[in-house]
Amino acid sequence: MRDVIIAGGGPGGLLLAHFLGEHGIDYQVLERGKIAQAWRMMREGMILLSPAVPGTDWTSLTLKHPLWALPGVRKPFPRREDFLCYVDAFAREHHLRVLENTAVTRAAVIPGGFSVETSAGNKSGRFLVLATGSASEPAYPDIPGIASNPFVLHACDYVHCMAYSGKRVLIIGGGNSAAEIAIELAGTAGVTLSTRGPMRYFSETGDLEHIRGSSESNLKECIRFGIVGLREADPVVRVSGRRAWFRGGEEREFDWILCATGYRPAWIPIDGGTVRTREDGYPVISPTGQSTLPGLYFCGSLARFNKRCAFIHGFRNYVEKVFWDIADGL
Numbered sequence: 001m002r003d004v005i006i007a008g009g010g011p012g013g014l015l016l017a018h019f020l021g022e023h024g025i026d027y028q029v030l031e032r033g034k035i036a037q038a039w040r041m042m043r044e045g046m047i048l049l050s051p052a053v054p055g056t057d058w059t060s061l062t063l064k065h066p067l068w069a070l071p072g073v074r075k076p077f078p079r080r081e082d083f084l085c086y087v088d089a090f091a092r093e094h095h096l097r098v099l100e101n102t103a104v105t106r107a108a109v110i111p112g113g114f115s116v117e118t119s120a121g122n123k124s125g126r127f128l129v130l131a132t133g134s135a136s137e138p139a140y141p142d143i144p145g146i147a148s149n150p151f152v153l154h155a156c157d158y159v160h161c162m163a164y165s166g167k168r169v170l171i172i173g174g175g176n177s178a179a180e181i182a183i184e185l186a187g188t189a190g191v192t193l194s195t196r197g198p199m200r201y202f203s204e205t206g207d208l209e210h211i212r213g214s215s216e217s218n219l220k221e222c223i224r225f226g227i228v229g230l231r232e233a234d235p236v237v238r239v240s241g242r243r244a245w246f247r248g249g250e251e252r253e254f255d256w257i258l259c260a261t262g263y264r265p266a267w268i269p270i271d272g273g274t275v276r277t278r279e280d281g282y283p284v285i286s287p288t289g290q291s292t293l294p295g296l297y298f299c300g301s302l303a304r305f306n307k308r309c310a311f312i313h314g315f316r317n318y319v320e321k322v323f324w325d326i327a328d329g330l
């Protein structure tokens with residue numbers, strides 16, 4: 001039995017592995033794909049929202065090993081490729097013990113710890129940490145006609161604007177992903193953006209949740225020029241095949257309906273114990289990340305100590321708290 005099993009080899013799981021390794025604690029990271037698989041599946045060329053420059057580094061896993069020190073990194077906002085290279089180098093240079101292509105499918109409480117079922121057989125550990133991320137399960141809006149509609153896709157399915165050349169694309173959502181995809185599609189596809197409420201912008205509210213893509217002004221210009229059609233506070237109320245009905249009463253046909261409506265927290269089933277959840281679906285955790293099931297911890301973006309924990313700069317300090325709590329218990 002290992003001391004610690006970490007499910008998920010993304011930024012959260014890898015940072016915890018780094019702390020455990022530094023202190024000589026026995027652990028194993030189990031990752032369903034390659035290191036930082038979730039980032040490998042994101043859009044090519046995507047620009048991060050979090051800056052990484054000396055003094056304002058919201059992206060590096062630790063300030064001792066900063067992303068901006070890598071040669072050629074885009075500044076102040078790195079590209080997805082920069083971040084991926086950085087995380088991959090971080091894991092390999094620190095000799096983090098990551099078993100790749102090993103998906104954890106469920107876990108069970110056993111005497112003295114946990115047993116986990118994986119695609120590469122069973123493993124066990126005294127402590128189990130779930131660092132499988134908060135973006136593994138796409139959330140679709142509760143609009144009649146969306147489910148099982150072959151013309152509906154989610155932002156996580158979007159690869160590149162060239163796939164939509166000349167098409168009429170309706171984007172449902174007014175958040176960051178909606179803004180980024182609208183900017184990318186602008187000029188290539190006929191884009192309509194439909195939001196539930198008024199658009200909010202970071203430059204106006206200063207709220208990080210109101211960042212609208214890598215260039216807010218670019219989005220605003222596209223809307224002003226009519227390159228992106230904005231149906232502000234005019235949400236879709238019904239869909240049937242390619243047709244969409246808006247609250248304002250209009251009905252229109254599109255080639256694709258893209259839901260940029262975020263993700264919902266989800267994790268593997270745990271037998272033999274109860275993990276209590278909050279109203280928003282995230283697990284109830286202690287100030288050090290322990291769930292209501294003793295010995296089971298959450299780490300990274302799945303551990304919502306506060307809303308900033310959706311981002312690396314929000315959760316990176318908390319990962320250390322998880323580490324110290326586990327180390328104390330060994």
Ligand SMILES: Cc1cc2nc3c(=O)[nH]c(=O)nc-3n(C[C@H](O)[C@H](O)[C@H](O)COP(=O)(O)OP(=O)(O)OC[C@H]3O[C@@H](n4cnc5c(N)ncnc54)[C@H](O)[C@@H]3O)c2cc1C
Nearest residue numbers: 008010011012032037038048049050104132133300301312
């Ligand atoms: C489009 C998009 C853009 C973003 N941009 C930024 C940004 O600019 N700056 C920022 O700070 N944050 C950004 N985020 C948030 C970002 O995802 C988190 O900051 C960070 O990646 C969370 O790290 P994590 O380790 O908690 O989860 P993840 O990065 O999601 O890593 C979880 C890992 O667990 C693995 N996994 C999942 N299920 C299993 C399983 N059953 N068994 C084994 N392994 C499993 C996954 O393959 C993945 O590698 C963005 C998110 C999205 C979706």
